[in-house]
Structure formats: C-alpha cells, structure tokens
Amino acid sequence: MSAYRKGYKAEREIRHIFEKKGYVSIRSAGSLWPIDVLVGNGTEVYAIQVKTGKRKVRIDEEKLKEFARMFKAIPVIARKIPYHGWKIEYLTEKGI
Amino acid sequence: MSAYRKGYKAEREIRHIFEKKGYVSIRSAGSLWPIDVLVGNGTEVYAIQVKTGKRKVRIDEEKLKEFARMFKAIPVIARKIPYHGWKIEYLTEKGI
DSSP states (O other), X not given: OOHHHHHHHHHHHHHHHHHTTTOEEEEBSOXXXXXXXXXXXXSOEXXXXXXXXXXXXXXXXXXXXXXHHHTTOEEEEEEEETTTEEEXXXXXXXXX | OOXXXXXXXXHHHHHHHHHTTTOEEEEBSOSSSSOSEEEEOXXXXXXXXXXXXXXXXXXXXXXXXXXXXXXXXXXXXXXXXXXXXXXXXXXXXXXX
C-alpha cells in the first residue's frame, strides 16, 4: 500500500472513531499541513495530526499547537501502532 | 476551465483574502461537504461555503449552520460574482 493510501486510510479510521462519538470532521486537503483532520462536536474541537507506522517521525509539535490555537482547537497527535490500535496524545489540557 | 478547477481557484482566492488578514485556513477534502474552507485567527473561526458563477445554486443554509456550530465557527457563504469580486454573507452574528 502506498504511503498516501496508508495515510488516507488512517485518517478515515480516526474520523470514524470521533464520528461514532458524535463529532463531525473535516479532512484537510494539503499534505504539508500540521493538521490532517479537524473534528468538532460544538463543545470540543480537536486538531489532529495522524501518524502511521512504527517509525519515529519527528513531529513539529509547536507548529501543530500554533495552528490548533488559531482554530480554538486542542492539538492532538493520533498514532496508529501496527497490531496495537491507536494511541491518542493530547498536547494541551482539555478546554485550553 | 472545469467546474472543479474553477471551484479550486475560488477557494484559493478566498483563503488568500483571509490569510492576508492573519488567518490560517484549511481546505476541506471532499466536495459533498457543506464547508469548503475553514479559517481561524485564534479569536474568530469562519466555516465558508464557496460559490462561483452567476447561477443561483440552492444552498442548504441549515446544514452549513449546523456544521459550523460543531466547529464553533460562524457560517459564511462567499460568492464570487464574475467581474464584481466577492460577496461575503455571514449567516449568524459575529461571535455567536
């Protein structure tokens, strides 16, 4: 599976996880962007960067935080760990 | 120019208009979506549906409002009027 396809599938999965909890989601068109998916439920908005694979990819957390803040969203890194499911990391406290 | 290309160009224009004022923007991937572009500056977030051409396209304003609310955003319809520039219509009061 191509890296693009893998990323797309992972983004779709994370959207479904939030949608099942009543969120709506937007997938960002543009890959050179700190935010891959934005989800919201009227109370909480999360700006999510999606990572797949075991490889440690350097993430520019400050850039993700900065962009999330512009959308009044909580920055989140969602990592898909092969054979282990998702690890969701919130970079700021909820509500900030 | 294809309808897709025309829409893409218009979305890019509206993003630039807001970016020049200090906003960051996300273009939504997925065309069957009430929100085409989301822009934010940390204080205001706008959920924008972009329309081009003279043709009166029926817009489902209620759906746009509902989705905007989920992102705590103000719903906006941005129409590009040929030879006349942009008409920006805010569907709710600022700050709501």
